[in-house]
Amino acid sequence: MANVTLRNVRKTYPGGFEAIKGIDFEVGDGQFCVLVGPSGCGKSTLLRMVAGLETITGGQIDIGGRVVNQVEPADRDIAMVFQNYALYPHMSVYNNMAYGLRNRGMAEPEIRKRVEEAARILELATMLDRKPRQLSGGQRQRVAMGRAIVRQPKVFLFDEPLSNLDAKLRIAMRVEIRKLQRRLSTTSIYVTHDQLEAMTLADTLVVMNGGVVEQIGNPLEIYQRPATTFVAAFIGAPPMNLMPLTSDELRSQLASDINASEAGILGIRPEDFVISSESIPGAIVLGLTVEAVEHVGAETFVYGTRQREEQGVAANPGELPPGEVIVRVPGATGPAIGQRIRAVAPREKLHLFTADGRRRVG
Amino acid sequence: MVEQEGIQRYVAHAILWFGIAIVAFPVYLAIVASTQENAVIANGQMSLLPGGHFLQTYYQTIFVGTSGSTREPVGTMLLNSLVMALLIAFGKIAISIISAYAIVYFRFPFRMAMFWLIFITLMLPVEVRIYPTYKIVADLHLLDSYAGLALPLIASATATLLFRQFFMTVPDELLEASRIDGAGPFRFFWDTLLPLSRTNMAALFVILFILGWNQYLWPLLITTRDDMQTIQIGIRKMITTTDALTEWPVVMATAVLAMLPPVFVVVVMQKLFVRGLVETEK
Numbered sequence: 001m002a003n004v005t006l007r008n009v010r011k012t013y014p015g016g017f018e019a020i021k022g023i024d025f026e027v028g029d030g031q032f033c034v035l036v037g038p039s040g041c042g043k044s045t046l047l048r049m050v051a052g053l054e055t056i057t058g059g060q061i062d063i064g065g066r067v068v069n070q071v072e073p074a075d076r077d078i079a080m081v082f083q084n085y086a087l088y089p090h091m092s093v094y095n096n097m098a099y100g101l102r103n104r105g106m107a108e109p110e111i112r113k114r115v116e117e118a119a120r121i122l123e124l125a126t127m128l129d130r131k132p133r134q135l136s137g138g139q140r141q142r143v144a145m146g147r148a149i150v151r152q153p154k155v156f157l158f159d160e161p162l163s164n165l166d167a168k169l170r171i172a173m174r175v176e177i178r179k180l181q182r183r184l185s186t187t188s189i190y191v192t193h194d195q196l197e198a199m200t201l202a203d204t205l206v207v208m209n210g211g212v213v214e215q216i217g218n219p220l221e222i223y224q225r226p227a228t229t230f231v232a233a234f235i236g237a238p239p240m241n242l243m244p245l246t247s248d249e250l251r252s253q254l255a256s257d258i259n260a261s262e263a264g265i266l267g268i269r270p271e272d273f274v275i276s277s278e279s280i281p282g283a284i285v286l287g288l289t290v291e292a293v294e295h296v297g298a299e300t301f302v303y304g305t306r307q308r309e310e311q312g313v314a315a316n317p318g319e320l321p322p323g324e325v326i327v328r329v330p331g332a333t334g335p336a337i338g339q340r341i342r343a344v345a346p347r348e349k350l351h352l353f354t355a356d357g358r359r360r361v362g
Numbered sequence: 363m364v365e366q367e368g369i370q371r372y373v374a375h376a377i378l379w380f381g382i383a384i385v386a387f388p389v390y391l392a393i394v395a396s397t398q399e400n401a402v403i404a405n406g407q408m409s410l411l412p413g414g415h416f417l418q419t420y421y422q423t424i425f426v427g428t429s430g431s432t433r434e435p436v437g438t439m440l441l442n443s444l445v446m447a448l449l450i451a452f453g454k455i456a457i458s459i460i461s462a463y464a465i466v467y468f469r470f471p472f473r474m475a476m477f478w479l480i481f482i483t484l485m486l487p488v489e490v491r492i493y494p495t496y497k498i499v500a501d502l503h504l505l506d507s508y509a510g511l512a513l514p515l516i517a518s519a520t521a522t523l524l525f526r527q528f529f530m531t532v533p534d535e536l537l538e539a540s541r542i543d544g545a546g547p548f549r550f551f552w553d554t555l556l557p558l559s560r561t562n563m564a565a566l567f568v569i570l571f572i573l574g575w576n577q578y579l580w581p582l583l584i585t586t587r588d589d590m591q592t593i594q595i596g597i598r599k600m601i602t603t604t605d606a607l608t609e610w611p612v613v614m615a616t617a618v619l620a621m622l623p624p625v626f627v628v629v630v631m632q633k634l635f636v637r638g639l640v641e642t643e644k
Contacts, residue, residue: 078542090560099545103543103544
């Protein structure tokens with residue numbers, strides 16, 4: 001059991017490309033930390049640096065109180081689950097799990113005990129003699145987990161382990177991974193690009209973008225108080241509506257207690273709107289023309305455009321085109337296409353950011 | 363597949379049988395000739411049905427050799443050819459898998475230069491570099507030896523390239539998983555890469571064994587002693603006789619014997635071959 005501490009960690013490739021631009025965070029003992037971000041944000045590189053598969057060009061990585069910058073992957077006391085599982089195709093399930101233990105010179109009875117224990121936990125006991133190609137995707141995934149468990153490492157590293165599974169299995173495995181981690185209480189770092197996976201798994205969520213950390217914190221806290229417009233748009237589906245405060249129409253609606261001088265962008269989550277003709281004091285009211293309606297069953301997403309076209313919000317991933325607003329309505333009844341509606345968002349649900357989107361101001 | 367009916371099917375079969383006959387007839391003729399008396403063949407009155415001298419001819423061919431000369435029995439030639447072909451096949455696979463491993467998995471100075479150097483040897487088969495190669499082999503006192511027969515043919519790029527291409531398709535994660543599992547370079551090679559290359563090695567073995575078996579020019583140059591000559595050279599020497607009648611039954615028996623090992627290798631390895639194509643490991 002161990003803490004993992006990253007201090008000003010940097011990665012510059014020989015070509016001069018800076019993949020990781022100085023990252024600091026700490027994962028406490030037994031914590032489940034999720035690194036999330038769009039593809040190319042450096043999250044996998046960072047995980048591979050913790051694993052020792054990529055060299056560290058600056059800063060320090062510390063596992064269980066020991067600086068591991070120069071330590072071989074095998075000696076870092078970590079285990080990794082890969083996206084494509086990386087099972088040895090020619091070895092049986094049993095040997096796949098036993099291989100790392102044999103290389104460490106462990107006695108065969110002890111290996112057998114550990115592998116059988118892991119197989120029992122992961123419900124693989126009847127498949128120990130099979131080859132990986134005779135297993136389904138979910139079973140292979142479990143073998144990869146088993147290979148990590150038998151080592152009883154200080155840290156588990158997961159590199160998008162569920163992205164090769166179909167949607168249903170992914171949810172089931174997500175729950176299993178979380179249960180397993182709780183049970184073993186092994187410090188874990190998990191990389192994903194799926195914000196839902198990140199939200200549901202994490203004790204600590206690290207949102208990354210372009211080689212830097214955008215925000216670190218508890219998932220709900222990040223959801224409720226995103227620090228930048230990037231985080232606001234990335235965490236949550238459908239994404240938060242972000243509107244520039246360039247027009248007087250929006251700015252004049254802001255309550256007087258808000259320090260509006262610094263604010264440049266207003267954010268409102270789709271579920272925080274109410275379609276209503278009443279006016280609530282301090283609330284923001286948007287007049288929308290309904291363009292599209294998505295029925296999901298338990299809820300309905302209404303896509304509307306504002307009367308006046310707005311321009312100028314940076315096109316971050318997951319963000320809406322300027323002028324478009326999503327409103328989430330509970331239940332299966334929504335307005336008709338072409339209808340004009342009033343979407344009202346209460347004062348306490350507003351997120352305000354500076355004009356460059358880098359800082360939250362209210 | 364288009365279903366064919368009546369006459370069309372017979373025509374198709376006839377064409378196929380005709381093709382088979384063209385390929386198989388000379389082989390059949392060789393077998394038949396090896397069972398006839400030499401005098402009958404020399405007269406030009408050879409029957410198309412097998413004669414009665416099968417055992418006698420093959421016994422003489424394998425254990426005695428042609429009469430009236432100091433030629434070696436074909437048994438020795440078969441052994442020589444077998445040793446040479448096996449040395450070439452195994453040597454080449456061993457050398458190339460190791461060099462491919464170095465080129466794909468290690469970062470060392472002049473790595474690409476090394477690769478191109480190996481690549482360039484593709485353009486220099488033994489026939490092209492025959493004089494310098496002969497000179498080197500002679501200086502090393504390897505004339506009339508198995509090493510001299512096999513070594514110059516072992517060094518070549520084709521197999522290295524094949525293994526390189528194969529290694530490039532092995533996912534990097536396997537190497538990384540091995541590193542995390544505490545396997546060093548040697549263990550990764552032995553425990554993971556070699557087992558994965560099994561079917562590739564089998565395919566290469568078939569190709570290289572036949573290549574080695576059919577060598578003619580190189581053995582002709584460097585073997586002078588009769589007891590070192592390979593079967594391909596032996597056949598040639600049997601046909602050109604200066605003062606006696608060519609012993610055609612023996613020549614034909616030798617040719618048939620020369621065909622058997624490659625056929626055997628192909629038949630035996632074919633199963634591995636096909637399994638390698640059907641099963642996709644990795």
